[in-house]
Amino acid sequence: MKPQHKFRLGLIINPLAGLGGSVALKGSDGVADEALARGAEPKAPLRAAQALAALQPFADKVEVYTASGELGERVASELGFATQVLYQADASPTTAADTKAAVNALAAASLDLLLFVGGDGTARDVYSVVDEQQVVLGVPAGVKIHSGVYAITPHAAGKVLQLLLNGELVSLMDADVMDIDEVAFRAGTVKARRFGEMRVPAEPRYIQAVKMGGREVDELVLADIAAEVIDNMEDELFIMGSGSTVAAIMEDLGLPNSLLGVDLVQDKQLVASDLTANELLTASKDQPTKLVITLIGGQGHILGRGNQQLSPALIRQIGKDNIIIVATKTKLKALEGRPLIVDSGDPELDAELCGYYRIVTGYRDYVMYRVANPDLAE
Structure with a gap:
C-alpha cells in the first residue's frame, strides 16, 4: 500500500517577537535587550503552542519541518510532533538573518504551509525570501500587526490548520505585508508602508483584515x-x-x-x-x-x-x-x-x-x- 502523504508543516518562531509590548517599548525591533532588562518575558513560544495545540489530534498526519531550539524545534517536540530540523542557528538570541535563512532551508521540504510566529517585522523577513507560491500563515505574537497575513488569534490559526487537515475546501488569497517605522511609532507617529503580498488561506472568519490607515477625521x-x-x-x-x-x-x-x-x-x-x-x-x-x-x-x-x-x-x-x-x-x-x-x-x-x-x-x-x-x- 502506498504510504499516505503527511501534511508538511513548516514552523518558524521569532523568539523576540512582542517583547517590547508589555514594557511600553511599542515594539521589539532593535530594543530586545532593553525589553529583557525591563523584565519582559518572551510570549512567542506560548502563542506558537496555542496554535499548534489544535493539531495534536492530527499528530500522526503531520510532519513539522523547523529550525533549531527556540526557532521552532523545542515547541514542536514538546507537543509531540514528528519534527525535522533543517536549519541550525549559530547563536542566541537569534536575528532576522536566522529567520530568512530558516525560510530558505525549509523550502527544500516542499511545504504544504509555512506557519510563522511573530509580528510585522517577522512577516517582512519571511516575505523577503519566501517563494511567491508558498502558502503561509502568521500567528500573531508581535506588538504591531498591520499585515493581512496573520490569523486573528493563535487559536484561529489552529482552526485554519484544522480545516486543511480535515480536507475541507480552503481557498487561497494574496494578502498585504505591512510594517511601520518603529522609531517614529515610539515617538507617537504611525507610518505604515506596504511591502508586498504573500499567499494565505482565504478564511475571513479567522484571518485578519488589514488595518485602516489614517486618523479619525470626524x-x-x-x-x-x-x-x-x-x-x-x-x-x-x-x-x-x-x-x-x-x-x-x-x-x-x-x-x-x-x-x-x-x-x-x-x-x-x-x-x-x-x-x-x-x-x-x-x-x-x-x-x-x-x-x-x-x-x-x-x-x-x-x-x-x-x-x-x-x-x-x-x-x-x-x-x-x-x-x-x-x-x-x-x-x-x-x-x-x-x-x-x-x-x-x-x-x-x-x-x-x-x-x-x-x-x-x-x-x-x-x-x-x-x-x-x-x-x-x-
Whole structure:
C-alpha cells in the first residue's frame, strides 16, 4: 500500500517577537535587550503552542519541518510532533538573518504551509525570501500587526490548520505585508508602508483584515464621545488606552497623552504616562478602576494589538464590567457586521470577555455590539 502523504508543516518562531509590548517599548525591533532588562518575558513560544495545540489530534498526519531550539524545534517536540530540523542557528538570541535563512532551508521540504510566529517585522523577513507560491500563515505574537497575513488569534490559526487537515475546501488569497517605522511609532507617529503580498488561506472568519490607515477625521463625533466619557468620570482610577479616539478624550481633558501608550487619570488629572504592564497592575491594585479602550479600525481588535500593557492579570483585576469601549459608528460600520476581537494571550480570558458591550459612540449615544472571537464560537 502506498504510504499516505503527511501534511508538511513548516514552523518558524521569532523568539523576540512582542517583547517590547508589555514594557511600553511599542515594539521589539532593535530594543530586545532593553525589553529583557525591563523584565519582559518572551510570549512567542506560548502563542506558537496555542496554535499548534489544535493539531495534536492530527499528530500522526503531520510532519513539522523547523529550525533549531527556540526557532521552532523545542515547541514542536514538546507537543509531540514528528519534527525535522533543517536549519541550525549559530547563536542566541537569534536575528532576522536566522529567520530568512530558516525560510530558505525549509523550502527544500516542499511545504504544504509555512506557519510563522511573530509580528510585522517577522512577516517582512519571511516575505523577503519566501517563494511567491508558498502558502503561509502568521500567528500573531508581535506588538504591531498591520499585515493581512496573520490569523486573528493563535487559536484561529489552529482552526485554519484544522480545516486543511480535515480536507475541507480552503481557498487561497494574496494578502498585504505591512510594517511601520518603529522609531517614529515610539515617538507617537504611525507610518505604515506596504511591502508586498504573500499567499494565505482565504478564511475571513479567522484571518485578519488589514488595518485602516489614517486618523479619525470626524472631530465633532470624537468631541461628543469625549464629553460622554468625561461626564461620567468619578473618583475611580481611569486607565486610558492607546489610539486616536481615546486621545480625543485626553485632549478634551486638557491632558498630555501617550497616543500609542497607556496613561493613568484620576480626578480628571494625569497620574502617570506610558506605563508598563507591571506598573499598571500595581497602580490599580485594591482600588476601583475603569479601562477606556477603542478598536483598531478595519480589524476590530480591542485587546492584543498595540496595547499588550493591558495584561490578562490586569483585565481580571479590573473586571469585565469596568471596561469602557469607545468608537465612532463609522469604525463599527466598517467591520460590516464582524464582531470585535480580543487576543489577550489568555484563551480562557478571551472566552470570558465575549458577549455584548455598550459602546460609547457619542454624547448620550450608545450601540450594543458583540465581542465574539470566531475561533472560540465553535
